[in-house]
Structures are given as structure tokens and as C-alpha cells.
Amino acid sequence: MASVTVAKLLKRFGQTEVLKGVSLSIPEGAFAVLVGPSGCGKSTLLRLLAGLEIADQGTIHFGSRDVTRLEPRDRDISMVFQSYALYPHLTVRENLAFGLKLRKTPAADIAKAVAEASKMLGLDALLDRLPRALSGGQRQRVAMGRAIVRRSSLFLFDEPLSNLDAALRAEVRVEIRKLHDRLGTTSVYVTHDQVEAMTLADVLFVLNKGVVEQSGPPLEIFSRPATRFVAGFLGSPAMNFFDAHLERKDEGFQAVAKDGFTMPVHPDRFAGELTAGREVSVGVRPHDIHVTPGGAPFQVSIVEALGAESYAHGTIAGSPFVARVEASTPVKKNDRLEISFAEMHLFDKQTGVSLRAP
Amino acid sequence: MNPSRARATPFSARDRRTAYLLAAPAAVLLFGVAVLPILFAAWLSLHRVILVLRERSFVGLANYRFLLHDPRFWSALGNTAYFAVFSVTAEFLLGLAFAHLLVSAAPGQRLLRATILIPWAVPAAVSGKIWAWLFNPEYGLITRALPGSINWLGTPGYAMPAAIVVDVWKTVPFVTLLIFAARLRIPEDLYRAAQLDGASSWRIFRSITLPLLKPTLAVVLVLRTLDAFRVFDAIYVLTAGGPANSTETLAIYTYKTLMDAGDFGHGSTLAIATFLCVLVISLAYLRLLGPEGRG
Numbered sequence: 001m002a003s004v005t006v007a008k009l010l011k012r013f014g015q016t017e018v019l020k021g022v023s024l025s026i027p028e029g030a031f032a033v034l035v036g037p038s039g040c041g042k043s044t045l046l047r048l049l050a051g052l053e054i055a056d057q058g059t060i061h062f063g064s065r066d067v068t069r070l071e072p073r074d075r076d077i078s079m080v081f082q083s084y085a086l087y088p089h090l091t092v093r094e095n096l097a098f099g100l101k102l103r104k105t106p107a108a109d110i111a112k113a114v115a116e117a118s119k120m121l122g123l124d125a126l127l128d129r130l131p132r133a134l135s136g137g138q139r140q141r142v143a144m145g146r147a148i149v150r151r152s153s154l155f156l157f158d159e160p161l162s163n164l165d166a167a168l169r170a171e172v173r174v175e176i177r178k179l180h181d182r183l184g185t186t187s188v189y190v191t192h193d194q195v196e197a198m199t200l201a202d203v204l205f206v207l208n209k210g211v212v213e214q215s216g217p218p219l220e221i222f223s224r225p226a227t228r229f230v231a232g233f234l235g236s237p238a239m240n241f242f243d244a245h246l247e248r249k250d251e252g253f254q255a256v257a258k259d260g261f262t263m264p265v266h267p268d269r270f271a272g273e274l275t276a277g278r279e280v281s282v283g284v285r286p287h288d289i290h291v292t293p294g295g296a297p298f299q300v301s302i303v304e305a306l307g308a309e310s311y312a313h314g315t316i317a318g319s320p321f322v323a324r325v326e327a328s329t330p331v332k333k334n335d336r337l338e339i340s341f342a343e344m345h346l347f348d349k350q351t352g353v354s355l356r357a358p
Numbered sequence: 359m360n361p362s363r364a365r366a367t368p369f370s371a372r373d374r375r376t377a378y379l380l381a382a383p384a385a386v387l388l389f390g391v392a393v394l395p396i397l398f399a400a401w402l403s404l405h406r407v408i409l410v411l412r413e414r415s416f417v418g419l420a421n422y423r424f425l426l427h428d429p430r431f432w433s434a435l436g437n438t439a440y441f442a443v444f445s446v447t448a449e450f451l452l453g454l455a456f457a458h459l460l461v462s463a464a465p466g467q468r469l470l471r472a473t474i475l476i477p478w479a480v481p482a483a484v485s486g487k488i489w490a491w492l493f494n495p496e497y498g499l500i501t502r503a504l505p506g507s508i509n510w511l512g513t514p515g516y517a518m519p520a521a522i523v524v525d526v527w528k529t530v531p532f533v534t535l536l537i538f539a540a541r542l543r544i545p546e547d548l549y550r551a552a553q554l555d556g557a558s559s560w561r562i563f564r565s566i567t568l569p570l571l572k573p574t575l576a577v578v579l580v581l582r583t584l585d586a587f588r589v590f591d592a593i594y595v596l597t598a599g600g601p602a603n604s605t606e607t608l609a610i611y612t613y614k615t616l617m618d619a620g621d622f623g624h625g626s627t628l629a630i631a632t633f634l635c636v637l638v639i640s641l642a643y644l645r646l647l648g649p650e651g652r653g
Binding site: 089 | 545547548550551552553554555556557561565566569570572
């Protein structure tokens with residue numbers, strides 16, 4: 001096991017700067033998730049950790065070991081690929097044993113390690129099959145098995161669930177977490193799926209355009225997003241945004257939306273950042289909405305009923321808006337509701353930075 | 359009947375009749391242009407047929423008995439085998455090497471991609487003429503460039519290596535292209551996984567690339583060996599089988615017997631002998647390489 005420390009990592013492909021000075025540190029034994037939209041640099045970062053690409057600038061340390069320029073095989077890592085990358089001409093058993101064989105592990109130890117991994121992942125019945133005779137889920141498990149047999153000090157996962165169907169994905173997600181709790185190996189997991197990111201991570205890194213926008217425990221990032229991008233990326237359905245400006249009211253401030261309705265701003269939460277006339281972007285999660293008389297006017301255009309709850313789609317202050325409504329509250333198409341916000345985020349309209357006090 | 363067999367024959371009798379009907383034209387064509395001529399050649403080989411003498415008589419296996427004691431046949435067979443072994447080996451190894459260069463990021467790789475096909479595009483007769491000039495004993499570029507001013511095409515022992523060089527030059531592009539295409543189909547992730555598993559470049563080549571290329575390599579070997587065994591144009595244009603029959607292959611010997619001497623009985627016997635050799639080689643390859651290329 002090892003901690004991972006990345007400092008000022010820079011990577012270019014031709015003219016494109018994919019990583020623009022990424023720094024992060026992952027404690028020993030943690031399950032870290034790198035999440036972000038396509039092209040944010042998360043996969044490149046993972047490949048730099050693996051040694052499949054070499055950084056243009058910056059350093060990578062595993063524990064106290066500087067691995068920045070080491071070959072992949074000298075880094076003591078295992079990786080699970082999105083495509084699984086199973087050797088198609090080798091049986092499951094041979095796939096699992098390949099890495100150990102290359103490292104001249106004694107045959108008895110290989111057999112033991114393979115048997116252990118196979119048992120842990122329920123592969124016993126599949127050991128003599130070729131990958132092409134396996135289902136997607138089984139291949140995925142073999143790919144994980146290949147990673148764990150070597151007892152590496154670091155596991156890397158490159159979107160390992162994206163080729164599975166939704167039900168299986170949810171199942172394997174839990175398996176991966178269990179496996180990590182059991183082995184305790186430091187893991188770095190790349191995904192663009194924010195549900196995977198939220199559920200798996202001990203520590204979450206949200207990447208955007210080649211930089212880490214925010215890092216920390218997932219729930220903390222979820223409830224205190226540092227930028228509008230992070231706020232919009234995490235959570236499903238996504239956070240709603242609409243434009244407003246700040247005005248003084250009594251001792252404190254209020255936000256005034258374009259169509260005139262006002263929302264009180266708690267000064268203790270947004271201390272120091274508030275000035276009258278400042279243009280802001282108001283963010284409200286669909287789950288932080290209550291239907292209450294006297295609130296903001298909300299014109300419903302479509303209702304998605306999911307059973308336990310419904311999502312009402314409409315507009316507020318000219319921006320598209322989604323509100324979660326309890327199934328017990330009947331909402332219909334074309335209803336005009338009045339809603340209030342249990343929780344509200346404010347972001348600078350230009351920079352997207354949260355106005356929240358740190 | 360087990361379920362997998364049931365799945366293997368999902369067609370109704372009617373479907374099957376339609377299938378046969380659709381395949382029939384191709385079958386008739388193949389029968390007409392491949393099977394019939396072979397059968398006819400086999401039939402001719404049992405006769406003494408000399409065109410100019412208007413002679414035709416059934417002689418049974420006499421032509422074959424003659425062949426067994428014909429030193430020129432054995433020499434031609436030896437020449438053919440010599441040519442096939444060395445040209446195919448060289449083409450195979452060079453093709454692998456070039457294909458490797460083409461997928462790598464080696465400098466000049468783009469230029470190589472663009473130019474590699476040129477020799478393959480030149481007609482065999484034309485390239486034969488070009489090379490004949492290059493090997494010309496008086497003013498050939500190769501004769502002049504190499505020390506000793508060897509008369510390549512006029513000296514037994516040198517002519518066949520020269521012919522092999524020409525064939526290799528001409529055919530490596532084709533081999534390269536086939537292997538290159540197969541190599542592109544191997545997912546890059548396998549190479550990344552092998553790197554992480556700790557494999558050296560040589561080990562990756564041996565444990566990943568080679569086994570996954572095996573089906574294609576088998577096809578390349580079979581195609582090239584059979585082609586080389588039937589080689590005619592490349593050598594005929596270059597040396598016409600000389601000097602002193604030292605580059606006379608089975609095909610050239612057959613051609614001379616049939617066309618120059620007009621001896622259709624003996625010529626057909628040679629053709630059938632070549633056919634049998636090729637058949638044996640094909641069967642040996644199939645046996646050796648297996649139907650799926652694994653094992």
C-alpha cells in the first residue's frame with residue numbers, strides 16, 4: 001500500500017494542454033475517485049499514474065518513492081481497463097497468472113494467489129474458459145481478479161463499469177467497494193458517472209478542463225460545492241441555476257431574480273462576499289424545494305412520476321428548472337406552484353466561484 | 359440432439375433449398391474453371407500427346423514412371439523448394455518487421471506507409487525486366503555497386519538468390535499489409551495491460567502480438583508458400599530458367615514441356631505433380647496450424 005502525491009502535473013498532446021498543473025494527494029488505503037466530464041483530463045491523469053504516459057512537468061510520488069519517470073512495470077500497480085483488456089488467447093486462469101509468471105513467482109505461489117482471487121470473485125467455474133466465452137460481467141470480474149492477484153500497492157480503475165448494463169453496474173459497484181474494504185489497497189478510480197463517484201469515494205476529486213476544481217469527501221463536496229461547475233456536475237437531477245442580483249435588505253441581503261421575486265440571503269453563510277448590485281447565479285438542488293404558498297412562482301410544463309416522488313419540470317426567472325415533489329403532493333402539467341428553497345447556493349456570475357464562506 | 363447442435367442448423371428444408379440454389383452459380387463456375395481442368399490434366403497425363411506429330415495414345419502411368427527417373431524434374435523440384443523456403447522465410451520476417459515499424463511511431467513511418475506498396479503495384483513482368491537490367495553483367499547497377507562484378511543472372515549458384523531477392527522485393531509489401539491490418543485489430547489496451555503486468559517488449563511480442571497474429575500469419579504462410587511453389591513469371595522474365603537450368607522451377611519446366619516442346623502428356627504429368635505437392639503442403643499447414651490458429 002502507498003499514498004499518492006501528485007504535484008503540479010502538466011501534460012500536453014501536441015498543442016492541447018490536457019493537464020494544467022494538477023496537484024493532489026491521496027492518503028494510504030483510501031479509495032479516491034477522479035470524476036469529471038469527457039476531456040477533463042481524468043483518464044490522462046490515471047495513465048500518468050500508471051506510467052503509460054510520461055508527464056511533461058511535475059512529479060508523482062507513491063509513498064516516498066518518486067515514480068514520475070519509472071516504467072509501468074516498476075511502479076508496483078495494477079489496473080482495470082474499461083475494455084477489460086483480457087488476453088483473448090489465454091484462459092481465465094492464464095490471464096490471472098500472466099503478471100505473476102512474468103515476475104518469476106514460484107508456481108505454487110501463483111496457484112495459491114489465483115485460487116484466492118478466483119474464490120473472492122466467484123470465478124472458480126470459469127477458470128479454464130477463454131474470455132470470449134464469458135459474459136460482460138464475468139469479464140469484468142476477471143479483469144478485477146487480474147488486478148488483485150498481484151497484491152500491488154496501488155489499484156487503478158479506468159471506468160471499469162461503463163460497459164455493463166445499469167443493473168449489473170449497481171451490483172458490481174457494491175462489489176468493488178466491498179473488495180476495497182477487504183483488501184485496503186489504495187485505489188484510484190476514474191469515472192464520469194457521478195453516482196459511482198459519490199458512492200465509491202473516500203475522497204473525491206472533481207476535474208474540469210485539466211485542473212482539480214474541488215477535492216474532499218464526496219458528501220462535503222456535494223453540500224458545499226466550490227464552483228458552479230462542481231455544483232452542476234454532482235447530483236441527479238442536476239442543480240438548477242437562474243440569474244439574480246443582490247440587494248440590501250434591513251441588516252442583510254436578498255437575491256432578486258429577473259422576474260422580481262426575492263429570496264433572503266443568510267449573512268452568516270455568505271459572509272464577506274456580499275455587495276449590493278452583485279450579479280449572481282442562484283443554484284438550487286431539485287431536492288431542496290418545498291411547495292409553500294407565497295414562494296417563487298413556478299410554472300409546471302411536464303411531470304415525471306417515478307412512484308415515490310415526481311420531478312416537475314418548468315421555468316423560473318426564464319431558466320429551466322426541475323423540482324422534486326413528494327408523491328403525496330399531487331402535481332399536474334400546467335399547474336402554477338409556489339415554491340421555496342430549503343437550501344440555496346450563490347455563485348459569482350462571471351467566475352462561477354461560490355460566494356459561500358469557507 | 360443437444361441444444362448446441364440444434365442451434366447450428368436453424369434452417370428449414372425450404373431455406374436450405376434456397377441456399378443451395380443461391381450457391382449453385384458459384385459452384386458451377388468453380389467446377390468449370392478449377393475442377394474440370396484439373397481432371398482433364400489428370401486424364402491427359404495418362405496419355406502420350408505430341409501435338410506436332412498428331413500423336414495421342416493411352417499409356418497408363420508411363421509418364422509418371424518416367425518422371426520418377428527424370429533428373430530434370432528432381433532438379434526443378436529442388437529449385438522450387440529452395441526458392442519457396444528462402445523467399446517465404448524472408449518475406450515473412452521482413453513483413454513482420456515492416457508491419458511493426460508501421461504501427462510504431464518510428465520516424466519516417468508516414469513515408470514508409472506511403473511507399474511500401476509501390477513494388478506490389480508493379481506488374482511482375484515489368485519488375486522482372488527492371489531487375490534484369492539492374493543485374494545486367496555489363497552495366498547493371500547492382501553488378502557495378504557490388505565488388506567482384508559478379509554476373510548474377512549468368513552464374514549458376516547466383517541466379518537463384520537473385521531471383522529470390524526480386525520476389526522478396528515484390529511481395530514483402532503484400533505480406534506487410536496483411537500483417538499490419540491484423541496488428542491494427544489488436545486492441546492497444548492489451549499492450550498497456552501487458553506493460554503493467556511487467557512484460558518486456560520482447561515478451562509482449564512473443565506472448566501477445568505473435569499469438570494474436572497467428573491466424574493471419576497462417577494465412578500469409580499458406581498463400582505465400584503456394585504462390586512461391588508455383589512461381590513462374592518473376593523467374594521466367596529474369597532468367598527463363600537458366601543458366602544451365604539452375605533456376606528452372608516446376609512451373610517453368612512444365613511451361614517449357616507444354617509450350618516449347620508441345621509434349622502435352624508429360625507436361626500434364628508435371629502439372630499434376632505440382633498440384634500434388636501444393637496439396638500436400640496445404641494439408642500439412644492446415645494440420646500444423648489448426649483451424650482456429652490456437653493450440
